[in-house]
Amino acid sequence: xxxxxxxVPVEHExxxxxxxxxxxxxxxxxxCGTAIVxxxxxxxxxxxxxxxxxxxxxxxxxxQQISCLLDMAGVGVSHVLxxxxxxxxxxxxxxxxxDALAALDADDATERVLLVSSRPRxxxxxxxxxxxxxxxxxxAPPSSRRRRPT
Numbered sequence: 001x002x003x004x005x006x007x008v009p010v011e012h013e014x015x016x017x018x019x020x021x022x023x024x025x026x027x028x029x030x031x032c033g034t035a036i037v038x039x040x041x042x043x044x045x046x047x048x049x050x051x052x053x054x055x056x057x058x059x060x061x062x063x064q065q066i067s068c069l070l071d072m073a074g075v076g077v078s079h080v081l082x083x084x085x086x087x088x089x090x091x092x093x094x095x096x097x098x099d100a101l102a103a104l105d106a107d108d109a110t111e112r113v114l115l116v117s118s119r120p121r122x123x124x125x126x127x128x129x130x131x132x133x134x135x136x137x138x139x140a141p142p143s144s145r146r147r148r149p150t
Contacts (some may be wrong), residue, residue: 001020001025001026002028003032008030010086017096026100026103027147028083028084031085032083034059034060034061039132048070048071049076050077051070051071053110054113058118059117063116066116078107079103080111081100083097
């Protein structure tokens with residue numbers, strides 16, 4: 001089942017994913033605009049060659065980019081299963097991700113699995129001078145990146 005809309009309250013998402021799990025059905029979404037199931041592109045998915053890599057994606061843009069890169073490299077995908085942008089958040093607990101991983105594990109055409117997600121936001125505010133990723137490198141402020149006219 002693909003839930004394209006992003007206006008679903010989180011408590012409804014959790015209830016829907018739990019009920020679907022109990023019924024043996026995978027819920028893709030809410031807020032899932034990209035999926036490829038058995039070679040059929042759904043939503044905003046690109047048409048790419050079939051192959052051995054299954055993607056589980058909490059980021060539709062990331063799934064599109066990676067599936068295209070795999071296609072250009074001659075690899076291809078077995079499935080791209082979008083789970084929605086909130087699935088990996090604490091409130092949802094990865095319910096769709098776990099079911100999607102199980103589906104790919106049971107699929108004979110899938111030899112490798114790749115999980116695609118956005119970088120999580122820090123749970124608590126970070127102390128001054130530290131970065132949420134632990135990196136000491138930062139991007140320059142936008143004003144310092146502007147190209148000066150010649």
